[in-house]
Amino acid sequence: MVSQKMNDDIKKILISEEELKAIVEKLGKQITEDYKGKNVLLIGILKGSVIFMADLMRAIDLPCNIDFMAVSSYGNGTESSGRVKINKDLDNDIQGKDIIIIEDILDSGKTLYYIRDILSARKPNSIKICTLFDKPERREADIKADYIGSLVPNEFIVGYGLDYAEYYRNLPFIGVLKESVYENNN
Ligand code: IMP
Ligand code: MG
Numbered sequence: 001m002v003s004q005k006m007n008d009d010i011k012k013i014l015i016s017e018e019e020l021k022a023i024v025e026k027l028g029k030q031i032t033e034d035y036k037g038k039n040v041l042l043i044g045i046l047k048g049s050v051i052f053m054a055d056l057m058r059a060i061d062l063p064c065n066i067d068f069m070a071v072s073s074y075g076n077g078t079e080s081s082g083r084v085k086i087n088k089d090l091d092n093d094i095q096g097k098d099i100i101i102i103e104d105i106l107d108s109g110k111t112l113y114y115i116r117d118i119l120s121a122r123k124p125n126s127i128k129i130c131t132l133f134d135k136p137e138r139r140e141a142d143i144k145a146d147y148i149g150s151l152v153p154n155e156f157i158v159g160y161g162l163d164y165a166e167y168y169r170n171l172p173f174i175g176v177l178k179e180s181v182y183e184n185n186n
Helices: 019-032 049-060 108-122 179-183
Strands: 010-015 041-048 064-074 078-087 100-108 126-134 147-151 172-175
Touching: 010 019, 019 049, 019 126, 019 147, 041 049, 041 108, 049 064, 049 100, 064 108, 078 108, 100 108, 108 126, 172 179
Parallel strands: 041 064, 041 100, 100 126, 126 147
Antiparallel strands: 010 172, 064 078
């Protein structure tokens, strides 16, 4: 059950608002340096990346376009199903563009593996992956991110865009849920 007050469901805060801000600023600076003289197209993977994307794009000092893609790989549980389906495709052609895929978290890697495959087939000039969080211990697919905000332990985290059963995306920090939240749902 999700409480009326979201904070009541949080066992601990893993990454504070201030820490998130510093992580995102650092990524923005790196991208700005690496892509000097170019235009970038940021492709946000919905819905988990929205808050990260909104902050990251403001930390990038380059001519920048954005687009979004929605795929589903998770049900309402906390484990990857292995199935990935495109629910919303990009609005624009990416051929010849320098694209950066923006993800909230790289877990088994199955979602990004699939997305990278379809996007590479559309012949962008270059393709890189920027993930806010990485759980390397959980990796099953052969994929690595080019930009990683922070490594996180093998725990299910919520907030700053990341959800559990579509809730908690609006928490301004990254937290770990109390076990009681899962008990009546799985
Ligand atoms: P993967 O295909 O296993 O890498 O799954 C990646 C997707 O699973 C992410 O984009 C998230 O939507 C979701 N996910 C994986 N781990 C977490 C987590 O700890 N909290 C919330 N969502 C997660
Ligand atoms: Mg999700």
